[in-house]
Amino acid sequence: MDGIAGKSPALTWVVNISALLLVLLWTIPTFGLLISSIRDKDQLATSGWWTSLASVERNLIERSSAPDTQVLEAGIYVITGNVFGTEQGDDLGEVTAFGWRSQQPTAFEPNTVAQMNKGLTLSVGRNGDYRLTSPVEFTGSRGKRIFITSIEAPKFTTNNYNEVLFAEGLGRSFLNTMTVTIPATIIPILIAAFAAYALAWMEFPGRSILLVTIVGLLVVPLQMSLIPLLRLYTDIGIGKDYIGIWLAHTGFGLPLAVYLLRNYIAGLPREIIESAKVDGANDYEIFLKIVLPLSFPALASFAIFQFLWVWNDLLIATVFLGNNEEQLVMTGRLREMLGSRGGNWEILTASAFVSIAVPLVVFFSLQRYLVRGLLSGSVKGG
Amino acid sequence: MKLPLYLGIAALALSANMAQADGHLKFAPGEDARFHWDSYEALKSTDLSGETITVFGPWLGPDKELVESVIAYFEEATGADVKYSGSDSFETQIVIDTEAGAAPNVSIFPQPGLAADLAAKGHLTPLAAGTADWVRENYAAGQSWVDLGTYAGKDGKDELFGFFYKIDVKSLVWYSPENFEDAGYEIPTTMEDLKALSAQIVADGGTPWCIGLGSGGATGWVATDWVEDFMLRTQTPADYDAWVTNDLKFNDPKVIAAIEDYGSFARNDAWVDGGAGAVATTDFRDSPKGLFASPPKCYMHRQASFIPAFFPDGVEVGQDANFFYFPAYASKDLGKPVLGGGTLFAITKDSKGAHAFVDFLKSPIAHEIWMAQKGFLTPHKGVNVDAYGDDTLKGMGEILLGATTFRFDGSDLMPGAIGAGAFWTGMVDYSGGKDATEVGNAIQATWDSLK
The missing domain is CATH 1.10.3720.10 (MetI-like)
Incomplete structure (x- = not known):
């Protein structure tokens, strides 16, 4: 472009930069689609694609084991388990807060003991191990709800493509x-x-x-x-x-x-x-x-x-x-x-x-x- | 390089189809005593091997799997090949197809109004003689179902064209019992209480409602249900009937008041999840998911009995989710009105198989298979009610029985251009901020142009 009469270098720069901006503007949405399509679906539902390399914080509702697993320890009934389920792995996340009411799902720090209604207590550890106690026997067929906030490492997967192509x-x-x-x-x-x-x-x-x-x-x-x-x-x-x-x-x-x-x-x-x-x-x-x-x-x-x-x-x-x-x-x-x-x-x-x-x-x-x-x-x- | 890839994909697609074909009967015939297996055995006397029956309807996703699980029994017993396809744009697609003579054998209409339009143009085949008598005898409130399925044909003669199968109770509010318990909320029994509860939830820092109108080509129908429910709760049943036939104009103050009653919920930023702006753009299938989020995005969701099919995986109806009757105003003496809807099957292309398929829908087994799963209510008196998959469906049956007034979904009875057109778009406009009177005028203008 240099030798052309009437074209200053400044103008060339303006042209080049605008072209670059237009290209960026045009490709960013597509790039976002691409990233979104290979992210884990639960993480995608929680945060945008531009945060895909950072850990993801999610609010989950889990349920304790059913009352038939309770044991009697020193006069109190106890149900224990892990909120992330039975299989324990490193990528399951880390609990940063928990709660027992839907209104305050993040009221308690991990490893503290939350006082619930009717003398029940609940504590959840960082690794997801929980302990639910009650002075009287647990009844009913289902466990109590446990609200947790967990931090998970970013996950990428090709499962989404498998699912759309075949399922x-x-x-x-x-x-x-x-x-x-x-x-x-x-x-x-x-x-x-x-x-x-x-x-x-x-x-x-x-x-x-x-x-x-x-x-x-x-x-x-x-x-x-x-x-x-x-x-x-x-x-x-x-x-x-x-x-x-x-x-x-x-x-x-x-x-x-x-x-x-x-x-x-x-x-x-x-x-x-x-x-x-x-x-x-x-x-x-x-x-x-x-x-x-x-x-x-x-x-x-x-x-x-x-x-x-x-x-x-x-x-x-x-x-x-x-x-x-x-x-x-x-x-x-x-x-x-x-x-x-x-x-x-x-x-x-x-x-x-x-x-x-x-x-x-x-x-x-x-x-x-x-x-x-x-x-x-x-x-x-x- | 490309060819092997395609072959691979083709082979995979093929094997996936074959996997589906094996063991596709949900409940093994003869095993579960809840079902009328005798009606299934009786079906075997109809031999339709080699016959293909195309069925086209609005059901997609979970509903599609459910209807296919029922159809599988018909295929197994008669040897017919039934091809069900569902579309989000059923209402437009069926008009194109019948107009061009490329219609499926059997169509599933979500609205009697649209079926009546097509019947008048001569696109529907009357059901076999005796079907009307059968419905009258075997359906609860049989005559009303016959009336809803009877339209004037091309020659102007009234005949039974539509067979109702799968009905919905619409006046229901869904909620999470545990969320209510945590917050100490009581189930409201009057509309005044319901509004007070909504205000209470806002005062407690929550959002009371999830409302979503999105539904592809049918966007807006959710809001028409709200307006109909309010018509029944603020005006007499006679006024409701007059409104459906347009003897009561759409821009009548009574109708406008009902639309504004809906607006007091949907256009109240603090009362709806995502604010009033999100109402028209949220898909109706996604909106109930807010009930189960942590912290809950909303506490209540007004929707018909079929909605559990769209709850997130693992949600148990009756435990994680339950419903109560969308209450009536205590200040108005209008009893307990209930709004309902239903889908009807009509023959859009005559064939022996099409008639046999409609006959199949008369058999108790066709109802029980779906009842035993989810989201299905039936007025069929010959079925075993123990087949209902859960107590929730029984509870809906009780609401139906406790009703002092039962009315069919009004928009479904209006002419297609209104009930499946102007009313929908009008409600989207209204939810988006347009004035209620303006919307009423516009819908009335469309209706006038039809006359």
Whole structure:
């Protein structure tokens, strides 16, 4: 940038810093999602992802052992145990406060003795060992509630991913989405490439009218055609099935595909195509051997668009596919999870990551074609 | 590299499905004497092998597992393949599907109003002849259930389209008995006491209520239940009935007063967990969890009988959680009104299997399997009440019996565009701070436009 007239170094810095800030602003939420998705679910419910490396303080309600475990010691009835359960480990946490009433769950320091109602006493040690005493016999079928505040070391886990992929059915939906997306990306590209070549390089009457009609189709809102199309599918026996959604996505994607590819292909040097014709190649050979390899950037950029659009689509999948296990796509599954598991952030964040993983891979592997394909189409025109 | 990965995922998904298929009957047939196994054996005479029946309803998560546990018996006995799918956006999805002719065989409607709309458009198939008589004889207050399921078809003729299965008592307040005991609170028996208790809890530094309206495409229905409960507690049953049919306008001062009564709870920052702003955004399935937090985020939660299905794991109803009747005003002489609701099954695509499935719902076993688990009440007189999973459900039955007035959920009876539309969004607006009169006017305007 240095040698460019009129650009001071200060300005360059401002530009660079703003760019950096924008990038940070853009990536922080995603980063937060990632961290949240690998945290332990109980810790996630208590504190934000930015505190994930610090120990977590949690308020828990535990219950003492049932009255049938009481023993008589020197005239008083005693129940003992550990609030963290029977298995004792290092990562179970440390008690920093305890209480016996829900109104004051942190009233007492560990190792002190709390006086409860009716002469009962409770003490809880740092390691979670508790001792509950009573002058009269404990009755009933359940233990007393013990409120503790515990400090736990940060925990990270891949269990959330296991759960969403297998228990919550996201794995199945992932395959369903793949089943929808791959054909719904390839079919329109195939058709559009042929059409674009014909519209760019083959002379036939009404060619420009046809092109204008196709471009005109871009402004038709697809939402209008959903119900009539589904009714048509039902009448001809396709019903709610994958073939229907492939056809729908193909139809909805074609106008843009034809338009983009046609502009790109029309911009290829006339000399190449003419010399091929002179050498005796027919249109099919020219298309296959010359035009297709040369228009790879345009094909790739459209493929990215179509892939992302189909991958993220909820509306069309909702209309043309059922809500059952075999057909529910990932966006649909996420929507249902927002409802049924709305409070389980570990589930939602992990699901979100599963759903963005593939588009990210697709985008980064093809992105170097994106700008090239788009620009060459739009700048040259035809 | 990718292919083996997909194959691996596919294999895992497949094995998970197979694991589910084994031993999917919750209670082994013939073993538990609480159940009417004879009705299960009788079911075996219907052979539906090779037949697929699609069932679509609003139940997801725990409810989905529960309904599938019931369906499993039907599949086992008849050999039919029943595919249940649930959606949070049932109300919109079913309209699309029936409109396009791609409807499931059987649909489970949470609202009679929506079913009536679809019946009028000719999208529902009338139930088999004799079903109405069966309901009249075998359901408690049978005639009222027949009336609620009878709509005018496309030809204008009244027929029975909906079969009620699973009803809910809505006028319940859930609480944690141990939290009440710790704080020394008594269960209120009048609305005045309830309000005094709420104020008392605030004075003690707590938050009395957890209220959440969120429910995907159906966000807002929780608040409509509150308003209906207050309509029954401030106005006569005749006024309530007039309101449901719009003879009493939505912007009538009586209705506005009921909405504002709800607002005295939900729009009071100190009375609701998270403040009034959190009401509309909290999911109704998450809001009861505040009862069981340490320290408790709230002490009371007004919700229908099905809500224990959404309590956190390990919460025992009857021990950790219990309920009391959402009380009536002592100052008004309106008795003890109870609000209820229910889901109805209707045939959206005719088939032999669909009719057989509705027949299955008549058998006691279809009710007992769910009763023995949780969140299920039934008016079926032929079932063994000992099958109820806990005493809590019995207690709800008593509230039902002790009612001086029983009314069905009003929003469910209103036309779909109101009861499953304008009323919901209106209540979300109101909870968000809009004026009650303005909301009443807007809902009435929508209703006028339907006429």
